[in-house]
Amino acid sequence: MTDAAAKPLTPADYDALRATILERKNELPKRLTQVAAYALDNPDEIAFGTAASIALSADVQPSTLVRFAQHFGFDGFSGLQQLFRARLRERTSSYEERLRTLEQDGTARAESTNIFNGFLAAAHRSIDAIGAAVDPDSFERAVTLLARADTIYLIAKRRSYPISSYMAYAFGKLRVSCQLVGTANGMDDDLLAMATPRDAAFAVSFSPYAPESAAQARTLAARDIPVVSLTDSAFSPLAECSREWFEVVEADHAGFRSLSASMAFAMALTVSIAEQRRRA
Template sequence: MLERETQSADTTPEQACPPTGLDAVNQQLAAAYPELSPQLKLAAGYVLEHPVEIAFQSIRKSAGAARVTSSTLVRLAKRLGFDSYEQFREVFQSAVQAGPVELSGRASDLRNLASQTDDQVFLDVGDAAFDNIGRLFTADNQARVRDAAMMLLAAEKIAVVGFRDTFACAYHFAYVGRIAMPNVQLIRGQEGGLLTELAPFGEHDVVVAFGFEPYCAETVRALEIARAAGIKPIVITDTLRSPLVPGAAITFTVANATPHFFPSILSAITLIEVLLAECVAYGPDSLVDNVASFESRMREMGAYVSNE
């Protein structure tokens, strides 16, 4: 049953001009989310998590799925400066229709080709993996990756944070990143050492933070310390409603759905590869020299086994 509306739901003033693209809509909703009324939070949460449904469902169906009334969705649209819900929905329709579908389509083809088998878990994991990657490679993310790479290249030092389920992401970013950029440091936060490890970082530095639901208290705390010190955060998370988002200079939301019992980190790892590739491609020649020097040192120390 729909929750009843509260009288305070409309206390926030509407915007003068509506955002012109889905990315701008999402960013403004994420920024406003902590201050929204409970009903508008339900509506905003559904909008952030279900762009395809918003694009093609009726307002009544979307409202029912979000557990609000249709008028709440209208108020949310007007809060962002849209004249009507239909104008708001057109942004989602344009973005969804223009989005890449090739990889997700391949996953659907894979399932259709193997529909006669009974190994559904194998197929479902593959389906989710293709879909997650397909959602990463959008025009909005392409521009955001370039901006993030420029921010990383301009930083004096780069801290990398991720705990529990995203520690593998943080470790991978730090290990691979340090090959080209020696100013990358993994923050481990062991034995209450978060403050000590982050103390050398300041306003000329960047922190890259990873976190999926359930969000780790240590990651949230690390970002609080970073923001207080003027460190610019780049956040990789699963939704714009994540507690890691407020105060972020750049936010990436990556899909992590999977039939597996643990959140998938495939998209996050792929994003790391894209970010670091952009850094090397558009950074100074010294980054390429660093990679060559690392490889030479590893070979000299016997780190690799010959395949001859």
Template sequence: MGLKDTLRDRFDGMTATQQKAARFVLEHPNDVVTASMRTVSARVGIPPATLVRFAQLLGFDGWPELKAALVQDMGLGSEPYAHKARSLVDRARDGGGLAGEIFAVHHQNLDATEHANGDALPRAAALLEKARAVHVAGFRACHPVAYSLMYVYRLFRDSVHLLDGMGGSLEMQLRALHKVDAVVVISFSPYSREAIAVARQAREAGCQVLALTDSPASPLALLANEVLLFSTQSPSFFPSIAGAQALSEALLGLLVSRAGKPGIGRIESAEAQLFATGAYLPPAPSP
């Protein structure tokens, strides 16, 4: 029995304060798994010590263990990287077989990602097209996906910006969000705190939020107006971002196809500028 089922099963036998805590966990699981205990305490109006006793009532050592159980209950758990890495050591002499298996799983990730987003991609594109500006955020392993999405989108749309927090500037960058903007946030389990912070700030600013993530129950998905899902399975120790990158490129392809001749004109202009400034090497002369 999962944590949510346990709470529902034992709810009638709880005190009023315990029911208040249980109701918050059931109705706001996203906040419970991403916020600190003190933040939850302030939100629900129950002292931290009481939340610890509530967790212990349910058989946990404390609040962190209750959060971990809720993460598993939401299907967001991830196996520790080091544990998966140890399982690869015995395969050191089987390099070719392991590499082949990784490529095979990448193919499966791409197939799963394609099938998960057929109807959602046009909605995601429409959300971005309606925005005054588009801000893109992805941290750690998701940073290259976010950067490439921003870089390519910027070739045919000027109002695309990267939220990267460079030099500790994330708070400053988030002040630029307006309710007429859209924010794209990319993350997978275990989820980046910065990504969740960006999504929350975007919602508070009234922005439309597009999440690229690995589960419909992820903290990002629960904060988003539209969700695109990618698979992260991998025989290696680290989750695969091949699906996330493919999903980003599929979204960009759809956006440029909908941009029509004006979009093509902006791409031609950007490409000419890249060659003119020397950013790109000139094409080799024909033999």
């Protein structure tokens, strides 16, 4: 076999690259897996960073970035980087451009207004991204799975906790039986021990993943209790144990990430579950 025949087919765009990474993730060496996880978690950084800065953030050598690119058919890292830059150009809307103009106009607006506009722009990017990422069929399967449950266990910690907390509030108003996992008295394991295969769980965790949430989701899945999850990467521990999982990558402003897209997804899921149960 010649070298040309052995060279892997180069992905034509970001979506094709992402699909290829997910398809091969179990075959990747440890360091390439580390780069893959970083790239899918931080696509904007890959688009704008230098090889040196990206390698530092991903905790690998710059040569590892080159090996990663070549593994997927590129001649070098710059070729792969072009896919990430093209992704941003394709997703840029005129509305986003207007918001960026406001954000950068520091002469006519107070600093606090610039911060507000920055977070507004980030929220818009986040919602636009998750709108394109969520597969309608997968969403319908998740709604059906959770709507059939006797009780829905809501698992989240740290930054993710406001999502499950608000879902619990909304489920209460909608008369859907749920249990918020996050007790002040530390009885979470005892609470989860009461779950049966007639129940289901919705888990949320973002990088750096809360080990408690991952362990609780794995425990339920091992007992044949279906888990649906919201996370930010195919390399998340929640993805491995979930019947259905969804990826949301929240854009940041000055290093701060909001929960705009995550909350929108969670409320759509909550109301859809209640509506399906009402029609049943």
